[in-house]
Amino acid sequence: MEEEHAAGIHPSFAKVIEQKKRIKDRLGNIKNKIGVYSAKGGVGKTTMAVNLAFTLAKKGFKVGLLDADIDCPNVASFLGITEKMDISGFPLKPLVKDGVKVASTAMIVDDIKKPIIWRGPIIAKMLSDFFENTDWGNLDYLVIDLPPGTSDAPLTIMQLLDLKGFILVTTPQRISSINSLRSGLMAKRLNVGILGVIENMSTGTISDNTKSMIDALGTELLGTVKFSNSFNRYSDNGMVTVYNDAGIADEFEAISKRV
Ligand SMILES: Nc1ncnc2c1ncn2[C@@H]1O[C@H](COP(=O)(O)OP(=O)(O)OP(=O)(O)O)[C@@H](O)[C@H]1O
Numbered sequence: 087m088e089e090e091h092a093a094g095i096h097p098s099f100a101k102v103i104e105q106k107k108r109i110k111d112r113l114g115n116i117k118n119k120i121g122v123y124s125a126k127g128g129v130g131k132t133t134m135a136v137n138l139a140f141t142l143a144k145k146g147f148k149v150g151l152l153d154a155d156i157d158c159p160n161v162a163s164f165l166g167i168t169e170k171m172d173i174s175g176f177p178l179k180p181l182v183k184d185g186v187k188v189a190s191t192a193m194i195v196d197d198i199k200k201p202i203i204w205r206g207p208i209i210a211k212m213l214s215d216f217f218e219n220t221d222w223g224n225l226d227y228l229v230i231d232l233p234p235g236t237s238d239a240p241l242t243i244m245q246l247l248d249l250k251g252f253i254l255v256t257t258p259q260r261i262s263s264i265n266s267l268r269s270g271l272m273a274k275r276l277n278v279g280i281l282g283v284i285e286n287m288s289t290g291t292i293s294d295n296t297k298s299m300i301d302a303l304g305t306e307l308l309g310t311v312k313f314s315n316s317f318n319r320y321s322d323n324g325m326v327t328v329y330n331d332a333g334i335a336d337e338f339e340a341i342s343k344r345v
């Protein structure tokens with residue numbers, strides 16, 4: 087600590103830098119870390135993250151899926167995973183579903199139905215400790231499902247993880263494109279790249295709202311995913327939609343090619 091002071095770095099800040107380095111080392115064997123994000127809730131971030139991860143796995147890539155939504159960790163539920171991660175030793179090992187490594191804070195809490203009511207600093211600490219202590223091994227892709235908002239958790243993720251970039255999820259409505267624009271501008275401000283946009287719950291033809299949001303961010307459309315009851319039918323029952331609906335699998339195949 088004396089030395090850090092001597093170097094002009096405050097001890098508490100030096101700790102953050104050290105942890106960031108440990109996280110970088112821990113995730114060092116992952117080729118591409120991709121965040122799936124929108125500041126708006128309910129647009130289908132988790133749905134896109136899960137189905138993209140399994141599409142990439144089906145193509146033969148080594149894939150991990152990280153649920154970074156502490157308040158409402160839904161990935162495990164979408165995949166029908168009720169098992170818990172073994173927390174008796176460190177580092178933690180993700181669980182494996184159909185060849186995809188999956189980790190979520192839902193897998194280390196006793197009762198998933200209990201609300202998690204934490205202030206920002208606790209969320210940031212939980213996320214950084216979870217990143218530091220989960221061993222993914224070698225991966226081609228780590229797909230990260232982000233929570234909505236433009237503060238605590240998304241900010242921590244943007245600052246701590248060396249992301250290849252974000253996939254922004256939006257829906258055809260104006261309010262969604264406004265919030266996705268906000269998300270994209272936040273990413274740019276924090277120097278995180280934008281890989282492109284998925285228009286979810288789409289008619290199949292990109293809406294004017296999405297088009298102007300994409301233009302404003304200077305990014306591109308990765309693809310559209312139509313509104314379909316299959317998502318409820320399969321994800322409500324812990325099944326992967328792209329493994330069960332050929333039409334939706336085609337939509338994700340097109341998106342994965344652009345990613
Ligand atoms: N293309 C679609 N067609 C029909 N339903 C969909 C579609 N995409 C997602 N859904 C449904 O919409 C609901 C919200 O999706 P999801 O949980 O993926 O959104 P989210 O953006 O992750 O939400 P949150 O902001 O709470 O994390 C889910 O019930 C999901 O099954």
Ligand SMILES: [Mg+2]
Nearest residue numbers: 131132155160
């Ligand atoms: Mg979600």
